[in-house]
Amino acid sequence: MACKIDPNLHKEKKPDWIRVKLPRDPVFWSTKGLVADLKLHTVCEEAQCPNRWECWSQGTATFMIAGDRCTRACGFCAVKTAKPFALEADEPQRVADATKRLGLKHIVITAVARDDVADGGAGHFAQTIEAVRAAVPGIVIEILVPDFNAKDEAIEVIMRARPHIFNHNLETVERLTPLVRSRAQYHRSLHVLRRAKEIAAELGFKTATKSGLMLGLGETEPELFQAMDDLLEHGVTVLTLGQYLRPSPSHLPVIDYIHPDTFENYKQIARNKGFRHVASAPLVRSSYHAADFKPELDVI
Numbered sequence: 001m002a003c004k005i006d007p008n009l010h011k012e013k014k015p016d017w018i019r020v021k022l023p024r025d026p027v028f029w030s031t032k033g034l035v036a037d038l039k040l041h042t043v044c045e046e047a048q049c050p051n052r053w054e055c056w057s058q059g060t061a062t063f064m065i066a067g068d069r070c071t072r073a074c075g076f077c078a079v080k081t082a083k084p085f086a087l088e089a090d091e092p093q094r095v096a097d098a099t100k101r102l103g104l105k106h107i108v109i110t111a112v113a114r115d116d117v118a119d120g121g122a123g124h125f126a127q128t129i130e131a132v133r134a135a136v137p138g139i140v141i142e143i144l145v146p147d148f149n150a151k152d153e154a155i156e157v158i159m160r161a162r163p164h165i166f167n168h169n170l171e172t173v174e175r176l177t178p179l180v181r182s183r184a185q186y187h188r189s190l191h192v193l194r195r196a197k198e199i200a201a202e203l204g205f206k207t208a209t210k211s212g213l214m215l216g217l218g219e220t221e222p223e224l225f226q227a228m229d230d231l232l233e234h235g236v237t238v239l240t241l242g243q244y245l246r247p248s249p250s251h252l253p254v255i256d257y258i259h260p261d262t263f264e265n266y267k268q269i270a271r272n273k274g275f276r277h278v279a280s281a282p283l284v285r286s287s288y289h290a291a292d293f294k295p296e297l298d299v300i
């Protein structure tokens with residue numbers, strides 16, 4: 001489905017509620033130093049997350065494995081698109097070391113899309129989960145994954161490593177998906193979320209599934225509510241909603257800045273529809289305050 005947004009619609013001026021705090025806490029600099037020391041990538045930096053001052057000052061970060069070059073070119077994303085380097089065999093252990101040194105009790109691990117690798121990087125994900133669990137027993141492990149082209153084998157490889165929370169973002173409503181994520185498909189993402197939960201059940205454990213959407217890309221409320229219903233129908237119980245912010249003029253324009261009160265209203269609507277946990281505010285991102293959600297810890 002072709003779908004175009006006029007770039008002239010972009011709202012240049014950010015409203016007052018989009019404010020980023022500058023780093024003052026020494027913990028921010030120690031987190032930054034540790035990430036650099038272990039030669040790791042974070043989505044906090046690569047995606048220009050507006051919360052990195054806050055999160056890093058609290059000693060938490062979201063690690064982005066499998067390199068900093070993505071094989072896709074989504075219209076919203078600041079991560080660079082380029083031919084990726086080979087996977088680094090010692091990266092899982094470096095993530096585990098960082099997790100231990102930061103003293104994390106809940107880790108979020110994400111990755112670039114690696115369509116160049118046969119399993120889409122699923123094996124690398126699984127190795128990272130296992131290394132982190134070995135280094136920090138009892139830690140809650142959340143993964144934020146690409147769609148692996150909906151290959152069941154790849155999802156199964158990941159689920160065999162038993163993540164507590166399987167997160168895959170829908171990012172936007174069905175109508176806007178071809179524009180926002182040109183190499184992805186709305187229903188394929190829903191399928192991935194459903195299969196993750198089914199495979200976990202087949203393997204004898206429970207995993208919480210989670211997804212998120214960016215708002216302000218031109219979606220309508222009925223489209224958003226339909227996306228909520230679709231996620232619930234596919235077993236998703238944790239939802240994040242945040243404001244889309246344009247990383248550069250070459251990215252999709254912001255069509256609307258959604259007021260914080262509206263985000264709060266959406267939170268109530270999502271909760272009433274049946275989501276167990278909802279984070280909804282302008283600066284919410286997939287991993288923002290991720291540890292606030294406590295899954296039933298029956299999978300370790």
Ligand code: SF4
Nearest residue numbers: 044049052055287288
């Ligand atoms: S919200 Fe997530 S991506 Fe953003 S700074 Fe915090 S941990 Fe990093």
